[in-house]
Amino acid sequence: MINSLPKRTETFLNGGEVVAEDSRPGESCMILKGFAARSHYSRDGSRQISALHVPGDFVDLHAYLLRVMDHGVIAIGSCEVAYVSYDSIRRVTEESPHLGRLLWLSTVIDGAIQRAWVTCLGRRTAEQRMAHLLCELYLRLEAAGIATGNSFHLPLTQSQLADLLGLSVVHVNKKLQKLRLSGLVDWRGGIVVIRDFGDLARLAEFDPTYLSLRVETR
C-alpha cells in the first residue's frame, strides 16, 4: 500500500534523531529496518520512552493531523526509515477512502498498544513489565515476518529499556538477571531468545487481543 507513495529513505545510527520533539514536520516516517522509539524528555533530563516501533510501523502519522510533534523519535540500533510527504498522504486519503481508513486504523492500533502500556506501567511489577514487553514485541515482529523461531534481534540498551519501562537502570539490570535465571528468556548482546512463551505470557498476564493481529473486515 505504502509502496506506491513517493518517498525518500534515510538511515540512522543508535540514538539518531529521526524526528525532533516540538518540530512541525511536513512528512511522516515509516520504519523499514531496525527499531525506533518515541521519547519524551523532562526538564530534569530524565527521559520516558512511550513506544517502541518495528518495521512497518508508521511512527508519527498522528503529526499529519496534530501538526506539532509532542515527542521525538530516535533510532534504536541502526534504523532505516522512509519519509512520505503530507501531500502524498492527503492525496491518498482523498482519492482512496479505503486506504485512508487503513491509515486511520494504523493510528488507532497504535492507540490500543499505548493503552495496554498504561495498564502495564500502572499495575505491573518491574519483572512483569519486562516480560510483557517481550511478549508484545515477539508477536509484532512475528506478524512483520521478522522474528525467526523463538528468537529476535533487539539492540536495546539497558538504559533505554529503563526509560521504556519507567524504571532505573540498576533495577532493570537486576530484574533482567532474574528473568534469565528463571529460564524463561535469554537476552544478551542484542539477541532475545524466548525459552517458554506460555510461561512468560502467564508471568506478564499478557493477552494479545489489543494488538489486533486477527484479520477483520474494516
Place this chain on the structure above:
Amino acid sequence: MINSLPKRTETFLNGGEVVAEDSRPGESCMILKGFAARSHYSRDGSRQISALHVPGDFVDLHAYLLRVMDHGVIAIGSCEVAYVSYDSIRRVTEESPHLGRLLWLSTVIDGAIQRAWVTCLGRRTAEQRMAHLLCELYLRLEAAGIATGNSFHLPLTQSQLADLLGLSVVHVNKKLQKLRLSGLVDWRGGIVVIRDFGDLARLAEFDPTYLSLRVETR
C-alpha cells in the same frame, strides 16, 4: 458537527457500564454530561483506568475500526452519553472527507493524551501524577466550557483515582492530604478548587502542548 447525526441517549449512575470490555459494539458513544473512564481489569481483580473522559469526548470511536473493545467504559458519577451508529459514522466519513478528518483527529488527540499519561506513570511521583491530572482536567474542562473560575466538579472516588494513577487507595489518600496542606488545591466532596494553577503546573511539570487546544488548520 455531531449534532446532525441520529443518536440515542442514555444515562448511567456511578460505576455503570457504558460499554463492555471485549464487546463488539455497533455504535460509538460521546459524553454529553458527566464523566466516563476507560477501565481494564486484570485476572487478579485489580483495575487500571487508562483514560478519563469529559463532555464532548468520543470515548470509543477507535472500536469503529478495531471492532473489538480492548477495554470497558464506565460512568464516573452520573453520566449522560449519546450513541451514534457505525452506519452513520461511515456515511459521514464517505460523504464529507473534512468531517472524516475531524473524527480521525479526535482519535489522534486521544492518543497524544495517552502518551502524556505514559510519561506521567513512568517518570512522576504520586503527588506529581495527581497534580498533572488536575492540570490536564482543568484545561480540558475549560475548553469544553464547563470549568467555572478555578474550580470544577469531579465526582471521582479515591479508589477510582488510585486506579487511574496506578497507586493504592491508602497512598492516594495521604498524598491528597499533602496537596491540600500545601494550599495548591482543595479537593473535597467532589469539588476541585485550584488555588494556584502556576505552582501546581510547576509541581507536575505540566506542559499543555499535547492537548492540542491551540487552533490549527487541519
Place this chain on the structure above:
DNA sequence: CGTGTAGTTGATAGTGCTCAATTTTAGTGG
C-alpha cells in the same frame, strides 16, 4: 438507627531508587 460505602489513620513490609565503584564489552588507532 442499622448498614454500607467512602475516607482516614498507623504500623510494617516490599519494591525500586540513588550513589558509587567495578567489570565487561565494543570500537578505535597504532
Place this chain on the structure above:
DNA sequence: CCACTAAAATTGAGCACTATCAACTACACG
C-alpha cells in the same frame, strides 16, 4: 593483533516511596 578508550553492564549498600493490612471514623440512605 594489541593497547587504549568510552560506553554498557554489573554489583553492593543504604534509603525513599509506595503497598498491604487492619482498624476506625464519617456520612448517606432506607
